[in-house]
Amino acid sequence: MVLPADDHVHSEWSWDAPGGSMERTCARALDLGLPAVAFTEHADYTAWIVLAGELDDHEHLKAFVTSDGTLAPPALDLDGYLECVQRCRDQFPQLRIISGVELGEPHWHSGVAASLLKAGQFDRVLGSLHCLPFEAGFSEPPNLYRRRPAAEVVREYLAEVPRLIKGFDAFAVLAHIDYAVRFWPSQAGPFDPREFEDEFRHALRELADSGRALEVNTRGQVHPEIIRWWRDEGGTAITFGSDAHDPTALAHGFHEAVAVVEAHGFTSGRHTHDFWTRSG
């Protein structure tokens, strides 16, 4: 099997990836036989409310907590990042290295996000939703699940996705539509995407109508239903993203994800690094 490009990877240039390494990720990509890697570093502008104990498994993130109890992500070092991309392109000429960025909630921060895109001239732009409104601010799903019924969190997340799509048109790929599902609490029973079919279909239809691509994010479980609904709602393009935050997670789960995507009629493009598209 020829693996697709890994179109969603973080390196040491992402604020939450201290174990990342662009250089070692490139070396690993060649070992795995990947045709291309996109380094889509975080650009997050939403400060989110941190609850007690939330970061206990993520010590390295505590440095970004401000005196008001929110986590304020630091800015992307664009010059450092772009220089590193160039160094790696020189060092690994056999690998296609795609420059990129993962914009968090760009529809709430369209001015700064647009400025970054202008300055960075990235090859690949991912649009992401990580936070939702919470009390007087914002929060990530783990906290939202502590305060609200699990199904409500997923519904709120999927309702915000169309607002992200309509509110910011300068991203090409919607990242992890199932981000909230990663944190689904076990006490709510097994997650069943069919319970949220209408909400998923609505978000997928908005994405398809906007002409953008859906990412199959392999950090969580891949749900075949979502690929099927994407096809049904008119979606034509798919990317694969491991969302790796260190080199060992590169292309994690790609064999299984490729099998699911192929079973729904999508195939690789003319070039191995292209988006996958509907074959019929």
Ligand SMILES: [Zn+2]
């Ligand atoms: Zn993300």
Ligand SMILES: [Zn+2]
């Ligand atoms: Zn990511």
